[in-house]
Amino acid sequence: MPEKAHEKTLAVLGVTAASQVSGLFSELAATAANELGRVDSRDLFEKFRVEWLGRKSGVLTLAADNWLKQAAPELKPAVGQELNKFKRDLESLMAARLAAIESGSDDSAPVRDRVDLSLPGVIRPVGSRHLIRQVFSEIEDIFVSIGFSVVEGPEIETPYYNFEALNIPEFHPVREDMDTFYLELPKGAPGPLLLRTHTSPVQIRTMEKRQPPVRVIVPGKVYRRDNPDATHSFMFHQIEGLAVDSDITFCDFTGTIEYFVKQFFGPSVKTRFRPSYFPFTEPSVEFDVSCIFCGGGGTGAGGGSCGKCKGSGWIELFGAGMVDPAVYGFVNYDPKKVSGFAFGMGMDRLAMLKYGIDDIQVFFQNDVRFLKQFP
């Protein structure tokens, strides 16, 4: 079709017989369909609409002016019919195109824009579980195998659960160790609230909900106002343990802890308890394990004293004890009828010992070179 044929009359185009008319329109239709095929946005659609259907100088208007109005009388019926048909067809093509643009499913997009299913896919590397998560699972598995279940509690706590109900009244000196993050609350909000300093509050929450026997472990994050260094972080992980029943003895306590430690570090480690103090246990102990680096001899690889246990042969692992009867008072258990034990372990520390990591910060730096070593 001559370019811009619609700007010329039929006479100029040399169309003199009705039989030539339909060819003229099918060429116009092909041009329109071709252009419409490249329209893939609302903006382009609008441009296309003005170009073809615009009242003043749209292709259709010009075709009506130059072809129909000025056609010889014997050609007029054919031209009129073709023009109407062309308009109807164009409008329905445009409606379909607009619908496709709006729904985003552009079926009739040019081939270059379509998805080629034969191309290789995008390979996204699969990550692995963080070492802290892995060690949580290891510890959970050991305790679950001897009848404990896993519970969790909130990281934002009230002072009642974090302190008072654990037999740590206001102004008790141990609060000093836990000098911590209180939340800034809007005026009038009930409070105060703080980021929990240990997982021990979940002991209280669990006993409030359940009657003995209770056997739970509580993995989770805890927060303290510690400056970051190789062994401190303002956020770290603990696993709390609690067992309460009608007849739990100190022997059950030591047996359980020893079982855990041997499962976790291997059967050859030795264990010991030292007297300690926690407000919510009585008696309280610190639990030590024979140094896993020097085998408990206290001598390092070079012959000097072992750097990890400072030559003592022992490594402090965690605090524990028999639940203080005062705690039962806060959860309406009868201290004459029940007894139990509790422990709280620093997870990051356990993971560092077991996997020979000497800086706690690597857990939180998300450096894949570190993470990849524990697939």
Ligand code: DAH
């Ligand atoms: N909550 C203590 C802390 O974070 C750890 C602890 C010690 C937990 C003795 C216990 C326990 O359950 O019996 O320092």
